[in-house]
Amino acid sequence: MADVVDLCAALLRFDTTNRGGGDSEGEREAAEFVAGVLADAGIEPEILESAPRRANVLARVPGTDPSLPALLVQGHLDVVPADAADWSVPPFAAEIRDGCLWGRGAVDMKDFCAMVLALVSEGLRPKRDLVLAFVADEEDKGDYGAHWLAARHRDRFEGCAAAISESGGYTYHVPAADGRTVRLYPVGTAERGTAHMRLTARGRAGHGSRRNDENAVARLVGALARIAAHRWPVHLTPTVEAFLVRTGEALGVEVDLSDVDGTLARLGPAASLAENVVRNSTTPTMLDAGYKVNVIPSVAQAQVDTRVLPGTEDDLLATFDELLGPDVEREFVAHQAPVQAPVDSPWFGAMAAALRAEDPEAVVVPYCMGGGTDAKAFSPLGIDCYGFAPLWLPEGFPYRALAHGVDERVPLEGLRFGTRVLRHFLTHA
Template sequence: MAEQQHIDEQALDEVVRFTSDLIRIDTTNRGGGDCRERPAAEYAAERLAGAGLAPTLLERTEGRTNVVARVEGTDPSADALLLHGHLDVVPARAEDWSVHPFSGEIRDGVVWGRGAVDMKNMDAMILAVVRNWARLGVRPRRDIVIAFTADEEASAEDGSGFLADAHPGLFEGCTEGVSEAGAFTFHDGSGREIYPIAAGERGTAWLKLTARGRAGHGSKPNGENAVTRLAKAITRIGGHEWPTRLTPTVRAALTELAALYGVEADLDDVDGLLGKLGSAAALVEPTVRNSANPTMLEAGYKINVVPAEAVAFVDGRFLPGGEDEFRATLDRLTGPDVEWEFHHREVALQAPVDSVTYARMRAAVEEFAPEGHVVPFCMSGGTDAKQFSRLGITGYGFTPLKLPEGFDYAALFHGVDERVPVEALHFGVRVLDRFLRTA
């Protein structure tokens, strides 16, 4: 294929080596500031400098390092594009893995380790593409601002939030951004290959619930037991059935999937429609409504003492336009005896699926995966695009990977034995290069 000539063999080798190298740099983010991304940031900056760029290293907190660089385009009147990836990863217990999670081992055509899909693979693709451009003398049409961030796996306060708030000038001209996670192969089990491109994210609403009551002896009746009050609220939240609410992105996803499967796109009966889409329903099902999942409980200090206070944490997510409903529902479900507050909150995002940029992402995937079917989708979780949206940057999820049948990509995010095929990385470099040169 003619377009593949834009990517040389060195780029194919580098994307694999860079993924492996970055995995070997342990950037585990345990939350609460317990992480150090600087070694990975220095690694990325050195390779950007090797491509003739002038990377800037920035820290809000010592060791929590971000990297920003700009690739100048050929059209100074064009809006700039932000291309970003995070350097931190979630924890991994070595005893649970088939290989050491920070080995970066390459075995049987697969790169293993924490970050292989979330998201040091994309970091490596970005580095490989811009270095390939430097060797071949390629320049994109629009400026490309590259950002490697810290702290995405926690609050982003030391990463994209810090960059957006303290260094907005570095992103001057950026109107759109691209990062995780979309354009990967979803096999539906019946021979179809679907490539979902993210054009939206649910909002983040991590909640702290506090129940207060009357402390006392555990042997005596207590109608003001804080633990009981909290348990009732948590049970109501966990059992609540949230109503269906369709955003424009999800409507587009359901419409395109219905056409692909040859069924009526009955958007008045979403659950019925999902039942006709087979396994592809999983691409949409988490984003047709708000959600709230209790995840942590803290109460008491001795078995025969009723505590005066009990605390729980809830992972809540709300759709674009759905925050007011979310708040009102939590007020009702918690009741008068339990207070709730945001432990961490970030906005929901919505991106147009009829934009030129989305069309060019679609075209790049279809060129290298002509047998695939590209559809839009909304991410159930969140990314650094939330923080960059403060700068007016519209975010898309586009980390292209061609994956083999049976490769459970979604399960590997934060999962055991995280890994990525070498061929998937090669595909990603080619598609990313194609998109960025035409964006």
């Protein structure tokens, strides 16, 4: 039986940096390690490569009641780049200091992968069959990982009713109105969709010193200014509404759904879990135009990071086109639908019960992720996807800043807490 801390440290020592655009390393070695742990536990793993060295591991753990629908447990093995010069420790050395395990991927998300491996290693007997997926390429587009698996190996996921993965089930300490500190545990039940767009403005090329009313750069900048200044209306999804109501109740503050901005102001630090998902967002992020300062180019382009709440895309695109005006065209560079799982479901109830079994004062609330995960690959298969990677965190621990940040680390006790919670969930759900 392998210890979760040792397993997490071993995973962190694999440099699985994903630079995007197909440029990655170490995924094959990490996948072989995972497969070895599974094989040692008597589970037969399958390594599937979407391209040379872009490796994914699939396995099935039999449950005690095979009549129940299976549960998909999925996590990614790749990580974002880390510049060692910025870190206090080498990012792939897996050092232990100050009660934490340090390294790139410690909370995103090799901690969860290690918990799953630790449970399998100890001989976990889940209530239902588990389909395990340790995937590549989540930190880019998932084309070599989850999306490839869902498209090319859909049969491996047949019978899965729900899935769990990253970004939920961690401790969030929030001051209440009466001076208490409430321990929230947000569980992801939704994600905004991705509708990244490339904008192209065309015009008449010419000399920079001369008047030009068909300047492509000016047309593009005008459109971007309108997009950046636009205030998208509030749209409350079932997940966000439930978050606001239940969090407000736990904190003892007034919740007025007709005044969402005022409600968020009263939630204090907890507002950060909802403030980015009460509206759609369209954020200009990239510009490309011209090749010489005294030449007006005929084409100018930009990219806009667009995030879409469930049920709002048609209205967003219609408004977006009005903001663009007649001289700018758009096209999708990434387009993935929002994810939405039932809030009040037996799955959510089982997650809440597992957290309360280890922390009786846990307040478990649903929340919507502002970005995205590999749930976007598995949700179209009819699988209800939840963000549930349980982790205990001490008060003041900068968890949300560490994913993709400098000096990423995970508390050792947090790993052990998460493993116990996950064991309870998998043996009872």
